[in-house]
Structures are given as C-alpha cells and as structure tokens.
Amino acid sequence: MELCNDFDKAKTRALKILSYRDHSGGELLAKLGKYFDEKICREALAWVREIGYQNDEKYAEKYAAVLIENKHCGVRKARWEMKRKGLSEDVIEAALEKYDGDEIVEIIVNIIERKYADNLDDRQGARKTTDALARRGYDYDDIKAAINRVKEDLELDSE
Secondary structure, three states, X not given: OHHHHHHHHHHHHHHHHHHHOOOOHHHHHHHHHOOOOHHHHHHHHHXXXXXXXXXXXXXXXXXXXXXXXXXXXXXXXXXXXXXXXXXXXXXXXXXXXOOOHHHHHHHHHHHHHHHHHHXXXXXXXXXXXXXXXXXXXXXXXXXXHHHHHHHHHHHHHHO
C-alpha cells in the first residue's frame, strides 16, 4: 500500500514541478530523485509522459530555439547546454538539425553588426571578435564567413 502511496506522491510532485516550467525527463528524474527511489521516479516520469505533460522532443525544440535565437549561442554550446539538461543525443540532434550553416551565419552577422563591427578594422580586433564568438559556441568556419560578409558590406557602404 505504501508503494502506491509513494507513486501517487511522486505523480503529484511531478505535476507540481512541471506546473512551474517545462523540464526535460532527466531534470524531472533528478528533482524527483531527491524524494523518491529511482523506480518510483521512472514510473512517475512515464505517467506524465503518457498523459502528455512531458515530452523531451518538444522541450528540446523550444530550448534550442531559446539558446540559438534568443541567447545567440552557437550550435556547439547549445548542444552542450542541452546535454546538461539530460537530453539524449538523438533528441538533441533532431532539435538542432534545422539550424544549418546559412541561418547560423546570419545570426553571427547580426551579432557582429550590433556589437563588434568597430573591431574589424585591424587584425587584433578581428581576432578578439573571433574569440568572443567562439566562446559563444560558434564554429570557426561560420565565424569566418560572417566576418567576411560584414567586411564586404562595410566596404560597399563606404564606396
């Protein structure tokens, strides 16, 4: 009887946790694991998934959009952040596949134009810009393409 009672408590706690914000399955298991044993946690997770309150695929898509479009993280950093949330490799790759090179280069161009355009006049400034963008998780080839595009635009504007 107590096992059923723990399961009911775990379901209630899971719903309460999900009422505040979406969580990945891994996050939800970790939070439930503070109060219940692993078997009960997994059963509660399966139950909230069954009733449609938790879905890793939808969560990953939303989180990828927030990281890449709003927080301007590169795909590499987004992948790392999503792993930290306990998402599987397959789910992460499916969520990130829509962010191809052209879309990422356009995001980098916008960042450079907004923050770093004045730095591109000399080699040291360009290196600092490249380093700053690499720390955000952008790939070197995408950064280079974006810098070249911004430089071309600046040259066209000055003519």
